[in-house]
Amino acid sequence: xxxxxxxxVYARMPTQRKKVEAFYREHPQALAELERFLQVYRxxxxxxxxxxxSLAECYCNMxxxxxxxxxxxxxxxxxxxxxxxxxxxLVYNDPVTMKGYMLGLALSQFLWxxxxxxxxxxxxxxxxxxxxxxxxxxxxxHGLFLYQALKLAGPGAGVDVVDISxxxxxxxxxxxxxxxxxxxxxxxxxxxxxxxxxxxxxxDFIIMGEVxxxxxxxxxxxxxxxxxLKPGGRGYISTCVNCPAIDHVYEFTETxxxxxxxxxxxxKTLREVEVPSEDRPPAVLKALKIDVxxxxxxxxx
Amino acid sequence: MDQTRLQKVFRDIFDEPxxxxxxxxxxxxxxxxxxxxxxxxxAAVEKEFGVRFNLxxxxxxxxxxxxxxxxxxxxx
Numbered sequence: 001x002x003x004x005x006x007x008x009v010y011a012r013m014p015t016q017r018k019k020v021e022a023f024y025r026e027h028p029q030a031l032a033e034l035e036r037f038l039q040v041y042r043x044x045x046x047x048x049x050x051x052x053x054s055l056a057e058c059y060c061n062m063x064x065x066x067x068x069x070x071x072x073x074x075x076x077x078x079x080x081x082x083x084x085x086x087x088x089x090l091v092y093n094d095p096v097t098m099k100g101y102m103l104g105l106a107l108s109q110f111l112w113x114x115x116x117x118x119x120x121x122x123x124x125x126x127x128x129x130x131x132x133x134x135x136x137x138x139x140x141x142h143g144l145f146l147y148q149a150l151k152l153a154g155p156g157a158g159v160d161v162v163d164i165s166x167x168x169x170x171x172x173x174x175x176x177x178x179x180x181x182x183x184x185x186x187x188x189x190x191x192x193x194x195x196x197x198x199x200x201x202x203x204d205f206i207i208m209g210e211v212x213x214x215x216x217x218x219x220x221x222x223x224x225x226x227x228x229l230k231p232g233g234r235g236y237i238s239t240c241v242n243c244p245a246i247d248h249v250y251e252f253t254e255t256x257x258x259x260x261x262x263x264x265x266x267x268k269t270l271r272e273v274e275v276p277s278e279d280r281p282p283a284v285l286k287a288l289k290i291d292v293x294x295x296x297x298x299x300x301x
Numbered sequence: 302m303d304q305t306r307l308q309k310v311f312r313d314i315f316d317e318p319x320x321x322x323x324x325x326x327x328x329x330x331x332x333x334x335x336x337x338x339x340x341x342x343x344a345a346v347e348k349e350f351g352v353r354f355n356l357x358x359x360x361x362x363x364x365x366x367x368x369x370x371x372x373x374x375x376x377x
Contacts, residue, residue: 014328014363015336061360067340068356074344075353278337290337 008056034110043178062104073244106142114293132156133204143175222265238295324366
């Protein structure tokens with residue numbers, strides 16, 4: 001059981017205990033999935049000198065950075081990072097900050113109801129990808145989505161990864177090398193800006209998890225997704241509303257705004273999930289500007 | 302740092318008129334102190350004491366004593 005990790009989180013952040021325990025009462029299987037995640041990432045942790053305690057530190061650092069960003073957002077009315085370039089300099093190009101932050105984010109898939117719901121939609125989407133599919137992940141970060149895509153899409157799938165950050169690409173490769181070394185030969189990593197990325201072939205499935213809120217031009221990213229999807233191909237996006245974080249740049253204030261961009265990009269929504277970070281009535285969520293996680297499966301309109 | 306003022310903020314936010322602050326008090330001791338009310342608490346403390354909490358301030362803020370120490374450091 002991942003009790004060493006959880007006890008360390010609860011000791012440093014007592015409010016997290018209430019949130020996480022309530023989540024596990026509702027979704028007990030998520031605790032088993034956290035344990036599985038730790039097993040999968042264990043070789044990477046060992047290779048990079050991380051223990052369960054240092055992983056708890058990564059998670060708490062991320063949660064505290066999010067808390068400080070939320071206080072800033074409530075006080076100033078906007079996110080702390082002013083644009084993509086400053087977020088890039090602050091987080092993505094700093095290997096230590098990036099690695100810890102990304103690991104914290106990966107862990108949140110099994111600790112936060114909202115992220116878990118989006119992650120489940122992602123797994124549904126990957127499970128439906130046809131055998132031998134060409135898959136692209138945009139912004140691979142902690143590597144968990146890539147790992148799942150390679151596991152669920154089967155050995156015939158070819159996967160490309162495109163990212164603007166060397167640190168992110170290095171981390172994903174490090175995770176894959178230890179967690180699923182046999183799949184490494186099927187993955188091509190490219191450092192590029194997705195809005196001008198020109199691959200030789202189109203894709204059956206494009207993953208863009210937790211990217212749109214990190215860029216100045218989310219519409220440009222969605223248009224590129226449309227441009228690079230094969231006819232009948234599908235995309236997966238996840239993002240969030242009212243969700244300040246150290247590296248979040250683009251502020252969606254309602255999920256409606258995300259859907260407008262999806263529509264403008266020539267995409268249509270097949271399935272979606274929308275989950276607030278706290279279980280409260282809609283009026284309270286709006287009044288307190290509570291963050292809402294949003295994910296959808298898309299295809300060309 | 303005026304503990305009475307801090308206590309009033311806690312009583313208001315958690316709607317517990319009889320709450321008495323202790324340095325070792327944590328979210329485990331107050332039913333309504335959860336991740337959402339924690340944000341409301343810190344925002345209300347900022348307002349009451351005229352301070353702004355940054356990342357260094359909220360790092361490792363696990364009990365009332367830690368919060369008092371941060372306020373002391375900020376000269377509140």
